[in-house]
Amino acid sequence: MSSWSAKNPYMSKVTECYVLNGEGSRKETRHIVFDLGDSGLDYKVGDALGVLAENPQNTVDLLIETAGWDADHLVTTHNGERTLSEALKKDFEIHRVNKKFVNSLTNKVTSTGMRITVKLIERYRESVAGQGSGWMSSDSSLGDEILPSIPGDDPVGRVEHLTTDADAMEDYIWSRDYIDVMNDFDVSYTPEEFLELADKLKPRLYSIASSHDVHPGFVELTVGIVRYSHHGRDRGGLCTVYMADEVEINKTDVGVFMSPTKSFVLPEDKETDIIMVGPGTGIAPFRAFMEQRVHDGGTGKNWLFFGDQSEKTEYYYKESIEDWLDEGHLYRFTTAWSRDQEEKIYVQHRLKEHGAEVWEWFERGAYFYICGDKQYMAKDVHRALIEIAMEHGGMSEDDATHFIEKTMMREEKRYLRDVY
Ligand SMILES: Cc1cc2nc3c(=O)[nH]c(=O)nc-3n(C[C@H](O)[C@H](O)[C@H](O)COP(=O)(O)OP(=O)(O)OC[C@H]3O[C@@H](n4cnc5c(N)ncnc54)[C@H](O)[C@@H]3O)c2cc1C
Numbered sequence: 001m002s003s004w005s006a007k008n009p010y011m012s013k014v015t016e017c018y019v020l021n022g023e024g025s026r027k028e029t030r031h032i033v034f035d036l037g038d039s040g041l042d043y044k045v046g047d048a049l050g051v052l053a054e055n056p057q058n059t060v061d062l063l064i065e066t067a068g069w070d071a072d073h074l075v076t077t078h079n080g081e082r083t084l085s086e087a088l089k090k091d092f093e094i095h096r097v098n099k100k101f102v103n104s105l106t107n108k109v110t111s112t113g114m115r116i117t118v119k120l121i122e123r124y125r126e127s128v129a130g131q132g133s134g135w136m137s138s139d140s141s142l143g144d145e146i147l148p149s150i151p152g153d154d155p156v157g158r159v160e161h162l163t164t165d166a167d168a169m170e171d172y173i174w175s176r177d178y179i180d181v182m183n184d185f186d187v188s189y190t191p192e193e194f195l196e197l198a199d200k201l202k203p204r205l206y207s208i209a210s211s212h213d214v215h216p217g218f219v220e221l222t223v224g225i226v227r228y229s230h231h232g233r234d235r236g237g238l239c240t241v242y243m244a245d246e247v248e249i250n251k252t253d254v255g256v257f258m259s260p261t262k263s264f265v266l267p268e269d270k271e272t273d274i275i276m277v278g279p280g281t282g283i284a285p286f287r288a289f290m291e292q293r294v295h296d297g298g299t300g301k302n303w304l305f306f307g308d309q310s311e312k313t314e315y316y317y318k319e320s321i322e323d324w325l326d327e328g329h330l331y332r333f334t335t336a337w338s339r340d341q342e343e344k345i346y347v348q349h350r351l352k353e354h355g356a357e358v359w360e361w362f363e364r365g366a367y368f369y370i371c372g373d374k375q376y377m378a379k380d381v382h383r384a385l386i387e388i389a390m391e392h393g394g395m396s397e398d399d400a401t402h403f404i405e406k407t408m409m410r411e412e413k414r415y416l417r418d419v420y
């Protein structure tokens, strides 16, 4: 057993990181391979990999510049003494402002009356010159003295609004980082004050997309890269952008650790049939399951439901899937391409279309697995299962719910979820 953990990660190298989407796709989903080297790390299918990211150096530098700090200033963090630059890169989440920091503005924006900052005046002039939205007047000859009468320009009032209206707070922090806030409000924080408020950098988990028996010494992931642009700067998810843009192949040391699962496991009996539902990046553990089931042999049938926006651009792992189908390892492959026609087709629609057969599989003891989006997809699939039990099992809604949620999920532990 290796002792690598979130606090003591193994420093791995990425050996491959390529985009799975076809040309013209709206998405960026990558296949990312980590070398486990001499770590002694092992994993089973169903486990997740923890990845520790770092903030991009340009964001660190811009934050230091905006705040007027010294990059070499020594600070003590939960990881020990280090330069401010290193602490901001490795120890804290600086890519999205948190509520604690916005709340702290109450004690920083202390001016009595209307304190219009130089930056706000500059923004006002720019927007007036460009007929920008959200400002009241287009008369560029107006002097600074009238600025206080423009709603929302009073920093004290703005902070009060943000800290007392939960929706305004959510809306404000959604698109901003600390640099934006320091540009919005002319405030000054010492590095120590800032680090006290910022969140510690947390590892991200990724469902493992490979079988260790098939890829000894490596662990593979299917990662949806989070990118967006706000307030004139491109930005995105901390860990996904780190893996896609910052990590150099076979060069950068990336901290990883295993996060084993006790529940999201293959049936012990290799004769047991399984249904896997994994749209989008939800396919990750099912690539691993298929590799393992092929490696292990056995007569259990495998039925995979997969979907994403378009067959042309999102048919991830097409070659492997076609091989499994050709060789009879994948008994059935059912797709839901949501944007290849007028109306949305999702995996739960396909499940219901095949409801009679799904029910037969359930009656024969099949395991049901789901992976991917927790907020919408998993809930809709759950509902579809209850409807299948009603329609094809002849159950009342209460009995169907009991069967899916109590019998299959809790008692028999054959409805298993890896949703996020
Ligand atoms: C058990 C488990 C398994 C997982 N497996 C996988 C997997 O196999 N593949 C995978 O890709 N992910 C997986 N995830 C999700 C993964 O852990 C990360 O949450 C995901 O990659 C985003 O991390 P990030 O650091 O890039 O983004 P973060 O920095 O954490 O930012 C993500 C946040 O950005 C915000 N955001 C998104 N779009 C916008 C926008 N336009 N404007 C402003 N804010 C926005 C959202 O609030 C979102 O929550 C899994 C999660 C868990 C818990």
Ligand SMILES: NC(=O)c1ccc[n+]([C@@H]2O[C@H](COP(=O)([O-])OP(=O)(O)OC[C@H]3O[C@@H](n4cnc5c(N)ncnc54)[C@H](OP(=O)(O)O)[C@@H]3O)[C@@H](O)[C@H]2O)c1
Residues within 6 Å of the ligand: 027, 224, 225, 226, 237, 279, 280, 281, 282, 307, 308, 309, 336, 337, 338, 339, 344, 346, 347, 348, 372, 373, 374, 375, 376, 377, 378, 380, 420
């Ligand atoms: N924290 C993050 O920032 C982050 C990063 C990566 C993934 N995730 C999570 O993981 C999920 C997976 O992301 P992904 O890019 O792999 O795939 P996804 O966005 O979930 O999309 C996969 C497929 O699911 C469809 N879909 C949308 N709503 C659905 C619903 N209610 N029921 C069933 N299917 C539905 C999509 O269709 P349409 O798009 O055409 O509607 C698409 O065809 C995300 O939705 C998100 O919750 C989060």
